[in-house]
Amino acid sequence: MERKDDAPVLGIESSCDETAAAVLAPDGRILAEVVLSQTADHAAFGGVVPEIAARAHLTALDAMVRQVLHQAEVGFSGLAAIAATAGPGLIGGLLVGTGYAKGAALAAGVPYLAINHLEAHALIARLPSIGSVKFPYLLLLLSGGHSQCLAVEGVGHYRLLGATLDDAVGEAFDKTAKLLGLPYPGGPALEALARDGNEKAVPLPRPLLRRAGCDFSFSGLKTAIAQLLIAEPAGPLPRARAADIAASFQACVADILGDRLSHALAMLPNASAVILAGGVASNQAIRARLAEVAGREGKRLIAPPPRLCTDNAVMVAWAGIERLRQGNTSTLNAPCHPRWPLEAL
Ligand code: KG4
Numbered sequence: 001m002e003r004k005d006d007a008p009v010l011g012i013e014s015s016c017d018e019t020a021a022a023v024l025a026p027d028g029r030i031l032a033e034v035v036l037s038q039t040a041d042h043a044a045f046g047g048v049v050p051e052i053a054a055r056a057h058l059t060a061l062d063a064m065v066r067q068v069l070h071q072a073e074v075g076f077s078g079l080a081a082i083a084a085t086a087g088p089g090l091i092g093g094l095l096v097g098t099g100y101a102k103g104a105a106l107a108a109g110v111p112y113l114a115i116n117h118l119e120a121h122a123l124i125a126r127l128p129s130i131g132s133v134k135f136p137y138l139l140l141l142l143s144g145g146h147s148q149c150l151a152v153e154g155v156g157h158y159r160l161l162g163a164t165l166d167d168a169v170g171e172a173f174d175k176t177a178k179l180l181g182l183p184y185p186g187g188p189a190l191e192a193l194a195r196d197g198n199e200k201a202v203p204l205p206r207p208l209l210r211r212a213g214c215d216f217s218f219s220g221l222k223t224a225i226a227q228l229l230i231a232e233p234a235g236p237l238p239r240a241r242a243a244d245i246a247a248s249f250q251a252c253v254a255d256i257l258g259d260r261l262s263h264a265l266a267m268l269p270n271a272s273a274v275i276l277a278g279g280v281a282s283n284q285a286i287r288a289r290l291a292e293v294a295g296r297e298g299k300r301l302i303a304p305p306p307r308l309c310t311d312n313a314v315m316v317a318w319a320g321i322e323r324l325r326q327g328n329t330s331t332l333n334a335p336c337h338p339r340w341p342l343e344a345l
């Protein structure tokens, strides 16, 4: 199959509850991008329902792809490749996105690229508009599904320095928010409430603090908050008290992440920068703490704009471009992987 090196790449993301499509020029310019969040479809259930997610991807994807191709003024056969997230994630959504990408690639005679979602989060920092960050760098992936600290040493070369032993950090925010009666997804609502609270009001456990390595643990924190609430006087929780608990929880997470980051920096002393990714990276208190820790070690902290930190297709297309530059493409029988650790790449 002849490769068109100056042609754009289409990216498709459908691994969780965002359907997204984007077209990028090979130099990383974003020619078109669209993201459709399914938050409203899942809100009533307090979390992502896999079957609802898969059906919603199926309903939305074709029109979204046609929209970005139209905006980028390119047809399927004018693409250099079609990249789709093939894992890790919910199998129904992965099958929708990769099935679509493979069918279009076969029909248009262009290469298909099966992209690892975590690799896409990891490589977005190299997009020229974010800063063309040089290898090696540290990545803190802080989302609803993943909490990981990675050494990004090259395309396809990732070293896991630490990960959550239980809940992901976004999950801890969502569960705590739920206990406080806030709507799903709870992270942004909890951050807003915490602004009115005193972060020293409630003592909370700081699991693994100062322990070697950079694994995280958040489930004890959630349990501590649940027990605290059981001990509260009967009746509705006063807003001021809820704000104090939210602020104390957030400060505790910031302490844990700050401590883990300082350990990670010691494990990768030649890191060119520290990159944040995932929904929790948009939390201002956490961002500020991590910037302070990185700054103390003389490192720059880069948090891509929230739309590129959270799930999106720009990162999938960009990972596709990085893979293509290495002469890498996937076969049409490449499988989806609900679990797909980066070290397995
Ligand atoms: O990366 P993301 O959009 O989706 C995946 O999980 O893949 O992350 C969503 C998570 C949710 O748990 C949400 O509550 C959390 O990120 N989140 C936040 C904030 N914004 C989103 N957590 C704390 N503070 C925020 N401002």
Ligand code: ZN
Pocket (backbone or CB within 6 Å): 117, 121, 143, 278, 310, 311
């Ligand atoms: Zn993600």
